[in-house]
Amino acid sequence: MKYSKATNYALHTMLFLVAHTPDKPVGVQQLAERQNVSPTYLSKILTKLVKAGLIESASGANGGYRLRRKQEEISFLDIIHAIEGTASLFDCTLDHPSECLIQQEMVKAEGQMEDYLRGKMMSELAEKMRSWH
Amino acid sequence: MKYSKATNYALHTMLFLVAHTPDKPVGVQQLAERQNVSPTYLSKILTKLVKAGLIESASGANGGYRLRRKQEEISFLDIIHAIEGTASLFDCTLDHPSECLIQQEMVKAEGQMEDYLRGKMMSELAEKMRSWH
DNA sequence: CAATCACAGACTTTATTTATCTATAATATA
DNA sequence: TATATTATAGATAAATAAAGTCTGTGATTG
16 A cells, blocks of 8 residues: 555645745746656646646646635645545455454554644645745 | 555454454454455565564465454554554655754654554444444 | 646545455364 | 374465556646
């Protein structure tokens, strides 16, 4: 079980957009170069972020992507859910007589991780980055 | 990102062994039937649990598997680690100038889930099961 | 109109997970 | 000791998912 690379790309792209001057959109080309990934592949990932309402896109010359919400309102969990989906990490496929106790505990465990990610905002990371320069 | 079915099989097998009378070993055949999985495949999974020291095996007639520790000393995390490994769920493959802030947060988030799983013992589930019968 | 950009779909490649098959080693018991 | 029973190991195959490519289309700017 691993987080996908796509999630990594998404998180880094978001962090870059947050750190970037907010007005001007950033093209996928530039974002892809910084991460050593092909623009077409990254654009697929970014489209998911657009559909999730985290960023918006502009076509045409000088187009690209920019944030759609304030950075204090974008959590790690928002981004991860946009890429990985929101389904539970654990599915008990066995047919039980009653509810699966194991499943219940696994869902609770996941919930702990999600709570942390829900509370961790992009603005906090941006703050940390700034304090280094 | 999903927990593997193997982890599900492992957890259910452990729960069964915990609920079972402790002395007599249980054969993989019986364990596999209950979960609708092939004995050879399950035995591979169980071998991992053996190597992790959670259960022990006995060859030959009347052989099988049984717990090696007390049920209060076997956590969900022990079982999951035995099957999935202990590596972090998130690897930042980008080459950063310094430590990856995103990675750091992801590791913390994981830690929350692991803390929960570390504290959740087989004995607790067995207790719940008993209270239903 | 031409250059620049995002978007969509089909496709390929690679990696991982889930098994299966077969042979071998260990053990109990008749 | 012989036989049945059981776990273990390795090679391999099949199924699924992840990662990435290619190509064409549509929107926007200058």
